[in-house]
Amino acid sequence: MTHTVGSAVDTAAMTALDSAHVIHPHRLARHSETIVMVRGEGSRVWDTEGREYLDGTAGLALTQVGHGRPELAAAAERQMRQLDYYPSFWEYSNPRAIELATRLIELAPGDLTKVFFTSGGSDGVEAAIRMARLYHYQRGATGRTVILSRRGAYHGVGYGSGSLTGFADYHVGFSPMLPDVQHLTPPWAYRRELFDGHDPTDFCLRELERTIEEIGPGRIAAFVGEPVMGVAGMVTPPDDYWSRAEALLRAHGILLVADEVICGYGRTGHWFASERYDITPDIMVTAKGLTSGYFPLGAVLVSGAVAEQLDLGPDGFPIGYTYTGHPTGCAVALANLDVIERENLVRRAAELGRSLLAALAPLADLPVVGEVRGAGLMIALELVRDTAAGTAVGANIARYVREEHGIIVRPHETVVSISPPLVLTDAEADRLVAALRDALTRVGPDGTVRR
Template identity: 55%
Template structure:
């Protein structure tokens, strides 16, 4: 049955047919094979979405951490429609270009930390990290150091599911059963002050810096191309590192000629209260990968910002030999420009700081609950660590999935979690009343969670 014919079927029958067609046809990421339920979303406005049965939910995940300006923004629809009616698609291969790609590149260079003036467009975060990894190795190759192939990453990191991006991701699920990963990748200990596991009683930054120095010495500084890291680990649990961690890492890498890649796929475009989290930590990476919030998810798009030094090396001679079909897609660039206009005009960076602070104040009371170990916050990026025991800080035996499900079903709140933490990344347009609704719903559900992970009725 076609989508148009399904759309003409009323109410519950339409939902049932959509659900049946979904089960028969779609392959979902991270969906257990025995789970037959589906929630079919059909509408969104502001911080809310509505499913095919008419129920409204607070989208506390901003879809997947990308809906900065909220759902249903007519300004973005108009920008896309205007571009589709003018020049819907073109490419940036060789000497070809288009006006919207040029305008967006200039805009991003103006917003980025000083020195990140050059732009390579992609269609998303995993593509961006692939490009950054390739550029890092190619940079050293072009400068006469082809033996610099090693990439340093961190345990529990997430950089996407493409081959290279998945290889530098530190979560086991992206390695088990998929065959060999990219060679010459080493995963370091991530700075996680709450867990404090594996630091041998040492200061978190001191431990991580010592491990980094020893790793550089063991591999050889002249064999390492780059280190990649999320300024704030998102999928890892909204883990905010100590303030001295990134400045000291950047200084050590620079001393050995090792490039620093910041994966800001989640943190860029206002999520932390800054255009880029690099500003918060006072660090200028050599390559900065963005996606998600660049268009608020209205269309797929991404951008890798690089220094002139890196750009000049990788584009010398015959140029950088890698590109995508949709690199610099003019409609995606037009949407990004309209999205950035909204973020700037509506002062959403300020709102991320103010409303994020208010939400953190409201969620502080969660720490009194037996299963809440810690609430972390930077801007409108928060993590709620759930524990079976506050003394040992062990995670719930069931993980956080049952809690996230209860939040959706009982409180009408959509968010995501990892085995340890609930991840809260609402749209940057979230207001105080919506933040209070989110806080009230979280408290009502988490107060019913037992140390074994079960949610009481």
């Protein structure tokens, strides 16, 4: 299904230069093709050949308001003409950073009172690790350095954030990683083999309690977790998981850090997924949907109790990024939040997420589909593994859907996930469901998609 749009870009020249000079994250050597995107509008993007694609992933689960929004471009231009950039180090600030911090605190759940701006999610998790350890250090608990994470978690690619990320292939060739990090079992209910026949929440909480006892509660600084585990495959926890985990952490004085880099800003049908699961994090890391990807910006929201400890050192909170509080980035974020509020996109994500789940649910009857799950517009189809064939079923499905239907979805190891812009139309949602249905009904016993 090809739709043409005029383009003056020389595809062959661009792909040759790309091959010569650009390193692509996670690009497999066997994938020699390059698709060069040149334009976006709403939930669609176009490549140099003029082919239209429905962006079923919102880029990397972040283009909440869709592509090509003139309001965001205008906000960037206005700010660049007035004050393009100035650092927020030391005693300096700017109006847009102040306005954005104030607005985020008004939106945030619980007792989050201050904001530290970053360049993105990995930077935010790095800052959160330092904040958690510094909080305990300033209170005299200098031995509290251990950070708890989970297998299958994704928290970024920095030294600390990459260490928290719970995928072994993220650590290969980069060891040693950050010391004092412990990975626990994720609440991935579909993977029954993880829980030795027990209830997933009961198993995870017993493991957490046992880990706290073995390490010693006086050595653990924080537990870092995604409310919904995005890169693992939109893993939604059992309803009682977060409330019980939070209570156990509180009992031992362990800080709760919510990684809402993917989940935040309406993605789950709430402003923040912490609201969805009724948790009150001490630190909340956000990025992605904060600007819908129009500018690299992140924001770490901090509780009053934590914030008051961060400025007690001789140099205050002793880290910062060149683009912390970037006035243009903050202006874009404010315009983005305006669009989300004005167009009721948080409610739209909740409603469309429910309808998409209902439409996709019958696909669980297919031999290749084990589960359909989701929270708002974080939706995944867990594929039944074919360990004998060892075929990359998810990758085959994603490639087929892109080539035959002009739709981009994301393959994980044994999962196909969708995280479309919150502005996805009903017709586009129907097109997405139809394409996945077509692909999944064509999967053969060897994991390939019959054409």
